Each structure stands twice: as structure tokens, then as C-alpha cells.
Amino acid sequence: MIAEETMEVSLPLALTLPEGEEDWIGPANEQRSEDALYLELDGWEGPLDLLLDLARRQKVDLRQISILALVDQYLGYIDRAGALRLELAADYLVMAAWLAYLKSALLLPKEEQEEPSAEELALRLQWRLQRLGAMREAAARLMARDRIGRDVFLRGAPEGLRIDRKSLWHSSAFELIQAYGQVKARTAPRIYQVRDRMVMTLDSAIDRVSAMLGVTLEWMDLRDFLPPHAEPSLRKSVLASSFVAALELARLGRAEIAQEEIFGPMRLRRISR
Amino acid sequence: MTAPDELVRAVEATLFASEEAMSVEALAAHLGGIETAQVRAALDELTHHYRERGIRLVERGKLWHFETAPEMAHLLRREREHLRRLSRAATEVLAIIAYHEPVSRAEIESIRGVQTARGTLDVLMEAGWVRMAGRREVPGRPVIYATTTEFLEHFGLASRRDLPGIDELRAAGLLDAIDETLEDAMQFDGPEEGDGDDRAEADDDFISGDLPD
């Protein structure tokens, strides 16, 4: 029965296609056996493609097709597929449902229709079929053009253009002199000078600390041993030397050192003999 | 016949020797920074000179090259390169991109009423005829596609204005921007862009082969 249907509608398409593009003629144009429906559906690029093929069989300009007839044809096709228990892709069924809705809406009196109206939807569908048809025809015409490598050919063995980049070096006299100065500055022997700084020598610190320890037996803060009016730069040297002097005197058993806490004041007293 | 002037001969020699099509600007630069107007005049003279010969000078997307005359196709076909045969889906997608560019995948699918397997666009991009042309500034920022200069070259088009029937299609409103809200009202659109790539028409898209001689 499918074969009958197919045979019945296997008429030349209204659209003329360029030669050598047989590909573009839908699968329904070929004779096929009853069980070929599934393969046919597989051959269409989706429900819109099937609709377009059916619409073209009405042999009128796509702008004048009967949407109702188209809907009936499509639904008939789907029914037959269902009767043959062939699996249909979901989008074909969605389209069938939508077309059934469209058909019922088209049959309703106009005043009972919702927005957008069934006529508008039908026009829209028609427009989409037209657009798909136009693109398909455009593709065929594009493929039939004089194509490079098939109809026209580029030069087989072009010599090729070669551009050799030649460096044009640039520098200036100033850069030259500057570079030379830098080399010289970098490689010149360097003389280091150490400035003479005021320091308290360890010997004088030992003399001073032991002299002051002789005055009393009480604990004294190390800072009290420092000379009162020393310059700031000298003070560090005096403090360091006095500390070393205190350690030295402790080592010799002439003084003892106590510190209550870390970083706390360091106290010093003479060991009485 | 009088001998062509020096510049015409230079342009002729350069385009003959070049491995690639060249723009007016590239020619002017190659010939030592001459005026582009002079190059254009030379190209005009050459185009005229070659209009009835076995080869001709053509402009494709602002690039110029020499090619054999199309009437010679029957003589040369026997030694042609093997052209990859495009699937029906791929040719249709190519036409949609060319006539509607720039266009997103969802828009292509809206026109075709079917999902597009990812392989279809890949094949067209691999052929060098289609390129990604940025993203459309709408929710989801979909990638949009457009054709390339190689597309124009391959199909012998000076520009997109030369696309067969483009003026008629535009006049008929068939190239109007795709109004997706209206399309949605029809409720039979395919699934969203980007999903289910491997389900649809995967087989069909990869059919390709050498053209029979």
C-alpha cells in the first residue's frame, strides 16, 4: 500500500534542478518496496524536509499550496508508518501533533481562534517551506557553479613570490659612545675606601668597665657604664665594646653578669674576693 | 597589438607567479609601493585582454588570480584534483550560511527544521569555506558563522552579491532575519542548540567520496 502511495505521487517535481544534482531529488521519487518507508524517512532531513517534498507534489507554486491537503498527506504518511509499526523519530511525531492542531484550528470558525490565528500559522509554515525550498535550490545552483579544481583550474606550477627580508641595521654615535663608556665603567678596576669611624676599642672598654666596677659592689646596669655624652654613631660601638669587655671580665672571674629576662637590662657587679 | 606597458606586464607576471590570489594593495606593495589606482587600471586592462582567452583574470572577494576559462572545463576535467563530495546536509548548510550570514547554528536549524550534526559545520570549516565570525550578543552568546574568501574563490563569486538569485530571494523576504520568537510559536523546532549532536543525521553528513570521472 505504501508502494501505491509512493507511485501515485512520484511525479516530476515542479522545481527544475541543475544537471548532475540528482541528489536533490527526494527519495520519494524512486520506486521502492513496501517496507521501504522507514528508509524513506531516514532519507529526509527531518519533518520539514518531508513536508517540503509532499508540498512539491502538489505541483503548484509553494505560495499556492493547500495547507489542509498537505496536513492530510503528512498525517496519512505517519499513520501508515504507525500501521507498519515502524519506529518514527520523535520530531516527526511532534510535527504530526502540531499539524493535527493546525488542521483543527483551521476548521474552526474564525471568531473562536486564539492568537496567533490558524491562518497566520499556516502562512508561517508555508513561508518556512518556501524558505527551505529556496535554500535547497540555492545550494544546488551553488554546487553547479564553475568550481576551482573541477571546472576551472589555477596555475599548475606557479614560480611563487619570494620576499627576502634584509636587515638594515641602525645605531647612532651617541649609542656607540655610551656603550663604550658602559664597558669601561663595568670593567674598570675598583678601589674601595673604608671611612675612619669613631670607635671604642676593646682595651679601652675593659679599662673603663673594670675601673667603674671598682667603685661599688652593687649591681649596675651595663648602660650605666657608658660615657654620657657620646655621639650616636659612637654609642653603638661603646655599647658593643662594653658588652664584650663585661664578658671578658666575667671570663676572668672578676665580674658576674645577670639578666632577668630576654632583652631585659643586663646587670653587672664585681666579684668580691 | 601593441605591447602592454611595463606596469601591466609586471602585474601580469606577479599574479602568474604568485601561489596565492593577491589584493590590489598586496600587488602595489610587491611592485614597490606604486599607487593602487595604477594597479587597478592595470588589472582592468589585463581582465579585458584575457576575457576571450584560454585563461582569464578574475577577482574573488577583493583578491585577484588567473584561472582557466570555464569553457575549457571539458578538456581539463580529466586531470582535475579530487574534489570531496559534500553531503546534502553540508551543501544545504553552506547555502544557508552564504545567503544569511552571519548566522548561528540555531538559526540554521530553524531554517532546516532539523538538528545539524557537528560534523557538518566541521566539514565546511575544514574545506576553508566557513569560519566562525564571533558570537551573537544575545542570551547564550551563540557562535555565528560566515563564509570566507576561499568560499568566494572556490565557487567563482566576486562577492556575496554574486550569489545566484540572492536579489530575488531578498526581495521575496526569504532572507529576512530569522525571528526566533515566531519560530518558537510554531512549536516544532528542534531541540536547543548544542545538545544531542550525535543523534541527528550523523551518518548522512560524513558521506563523501571522490567525484566520478
Added chain:
Amino acid sequence: MTAPDELVRAVEATLFASEEAMSVEALAAHLGGIETAQVRAALDELTHHYRERGIRLVERGKLWHFETAPEMAHLLRREREHLRRLSRAATEVLAIIAYHEPVSRAEIESIRGVQTARGTLDVLMEAGWVRMAGRREVPGRPVIYATTTEFLEHFGLASRRDLPGIDELRAAGLLDAIDETLEDAMQFDGPEEGDGDDRAEADDDFISGDLPD
């Protein structure tokens, strides 16, 4: 100008599209088994037609092909000049050569206190500012380098005596001849001339950039 006949155009297109030069016989066979005499006549007409154009039809060892006209050959290989600033290392070496010439590579390295990549001297010689000026008659006979007239021209110097600051530098004792025996004794020398090129300051020597304009 009358349009060439079909056969002339066919030969023209065939030779244009062919990847190899073709014999008269190959052309005749390709064009569907026509008479070789006809092919020869077509080749004669084409040779005549192209005699004053940018391309030529030529026969080499019985094989025919199109090629660029000899006067246009210069278009196939163009030189493009490209301004580049001398790297710092190269400038230093150049300055040392200018102040101390003639000078060997080992001496340059001794003054700079760093090895000099061979590329640096190559660049200076490519620029035309430094030349080899013979060999020093000491063990190993090292090549010695000196500046050129182009060097003086480029830097706007009438002679090396014009190098600003040379007198002041000498007065400061900075331009004293290098005592190589002393250098040796101090083990201050770089490696022997010509070796170890790839070890030292390879990075530094090749750093150079395009001038902004």
C-alpha cells in the same frame, strides 16, 4: 585583437594548469588526439602572442611551459628592507673595535670582560661596519677586526679621531693597550678565539628589536 581559436585557447589553458612542462605529443593526446601539426601551430601563435607580455611561452628540450618573462624575473624575488636596532652587546663590540682597532676577538672579550658570541661580529659585518683586517702575527694567528668607511658614514664621523670623548678616555688611562702577557698571567682571559661560542651571552647578543617607525 581577434579572439584566439578554440584550439589555441585549449593549449593555453592546458599548459597553464599543468604542473609540468608538456611535449607537443602530450598536448595532442590530452586534447583528444588531434594532429601534432595543429598543436605546433597553436604553440607558435601563443609564443607570438606572449612575446611582449609579462609571461612567456617557452620550449625547453621539446617541453613547453609558461614562465615569467626574463625582464620580470626580479619581481619573483624581492628584497624588503627592514630597520633593526643594534643590540646592546653588538654596540659594545662595535665601540670596542672602533676605539681599539685592529683588535682580535680575544681582545674584545678581554675588554668587555665577557665572551662574545660569533653572531655579534657577524651582525656587525652584515651591517657593513666591521671588516676582517687580516691576522695578528702571534701564536694562533687570530683574525683581527677593524671598522669600515661605511661605519664612519653611518655614525657621521670624518675619522676615528672624531669619536667624541676618545681623548678624555685616554687621558683617564682607560684606553691603554691591553698587555696580553699580563692578562694571561692574571688568568683573566676568556677562552681561546673561536671556541665556546655557544656558551656565553647568547641571549644578549641577539636581542634586538624593530625600530618603532
